[in-house]
Amino acid sequence: MQMSWSCPIPGHAGDCDFSLSPRIEGQAEATISSERSGWKASLDVRLLNDEHVFQDEISALVQESKNLHFHRLIPELAEDMGFLREHRIADCRSGSIHLAGVAAEAGLVVRQASGYFVGVPFLVPHIWLDVDVNGQWIAADPFFLQTLAHWGVVEPHVWPPERSPRNVLWRIRNDHKEEQLIRHEAVDVPVKLIARMSYEPRGVDGSH
Numbered sequence: 001m002q003m004s005w006s007c008p009i010p011g012h013a014g015d016c017d018f019s020l021s022p023r024i025e026g027q028a029e030a031t032i033s034s035e036r037s038g039w040k041a042s043l044d045v046r047l048l049n050d051e052h053v054f055q056d057e058i059s060a061l062v063q064e065s066k067n068l069h070f071h072r073l074i075p076e077l078a079e080d081m082g083f084l085r086e087h088r089i090a091d092c093r094s095g096s097i098h099l100a101g102v103a104a105e106a107g108l109v110v111r112q113a114s115g116y117f118v119g120v121p122f123l124v125p126h127i128w129l130d131v132d133v134n135g136q137w138i139a140a141d142p143f144f145l146q147t148l149a150h151w152g153v154v155e156p157h158v159w160p161p162e163r164s165p166r167n168v169l170w171r172i173r174n175d176h177k178e179e180q181l182i183r184h185e186a187v188d189v190p191v192k193l194i195a196r197m198s199y200e201p202r203g204v205d206g207s208h
């Protein structure tokens, strides 16, 4: 993954002092270097390569997702649950907060997860739910999958809402906040993220 950014406070005294979010230090090795056009870092993030399709454990989430319409929301509305209940409009943040409540009512153990939906070449900040399946956290995102199917971006028979999209998700936080990947002393720095995929060779039996 290639991350690029520029100094958020150009013209300040002294050298730029960038640091990587401690939340990703453990999962990615990064080397920060400067270029004429700004700064960049390469991150080697390993995504899962392990399919999972839920049975009917998440049917309450699949059902409720059908009653929601995805729309990008201004920040003031993204955590406004009254707006969601009244208009049934949600983005991934308000949708995940709402669906976490639905999951709890259905007796599911879930947590929120925030990070990136890893498309090639562009990564999109995203928020979803992890469901505890026999002590293992598995990403579930029926709202987003149904939305993508509705937009005609994915085939619903290939990506049914019960399929876990975990192989294309990069989890950074266990809540619904967006992590700033680079800081300039105390200032958050907007970054541009580009993904390149590299596949590890697999054995004939499917093992690594």
Ligand SMILES: [Zn+2]
Pocket: 007, 008, 009, 010, 012, 015, 016, 017, 184
């Ligand atoms: Zn600077």
